[in-house]
Amino acid sequence: MAIVSPKLAILSLALGLAVAATPGRAQEQGRIAQDQPALSLDLNALEQVGQACRLVFVxxxxTGAAIDEMSLETxxxxxxxxxxxFALFDFQSLPRGKTRVRQFDLPDISCADIGRVLVNGAASCKGPSLKGSECMDLLELKSSSKTEIVG
Structure with a gap:
């Protein structure tokens, strides 16, 4: 029979508890992050259409609420x-829990000349249960294109 020191026994027990708790904790943190309300905006593509650059957003x-009207100052x-x-992009309505694709044509500009898009603010953010600030407060920006988008 082997003799185990009290310090080693406590260390082994603590390590075992930490390992056992890790998967549940990671799942819990992931669930919390997924449940957070958000308004995701992806600058998905830039396409040259004649003399205009078409910006495609997803x-x-x-957010948990319907957005009846959203326009962003960019x-x-x-x-x-x-x-x-400066450009004002009217995303129109964004139903709760839904994804919509919107495209905007900017005349007289080459897509290759656009280095970055800044979302400066919300010109409108309206819905039955909205206070008006949610469109910017919950906005998460991403770019699937080569052009950066920031807020």
Missing amino acids: ATNA VLFNTGGTVDR
């Missing part, structure tokens, strides 16, 4: 970092 409304920077223009 918007997912996981600023487009060129690849040199200088402001090229």
Whole structure:
């Protein structure tokens, strides 16, 4: 029969409890993150259409509330970092729990010249249970394109 020191026994017990608790804790943290309300906006693609650049966005409304009207004030920077223009993008309605694709054509600009898109604020954010700030407060930005989007 082997003799185990009290310190080693406590250390083994603590290590065993930590390992046993880790999967449940990771699952719990993942569940909490998934349950957080969010308004996801992905700058999915930029496509040259003649003399215009078409910006394609994928918007997912996981806020828990319907958005009847959402317009975002944006600023487009060129690849040199200088402001090229301001634009107002009207995303129209975004039903609760749904994903919508919206596209906007910007005349007289090459997509290759757009270096970054800044969401400057919400011109409108309306819905039956909205206070008006949710569109910016819950906004999560992502870019699947080569162009950066920031808020």
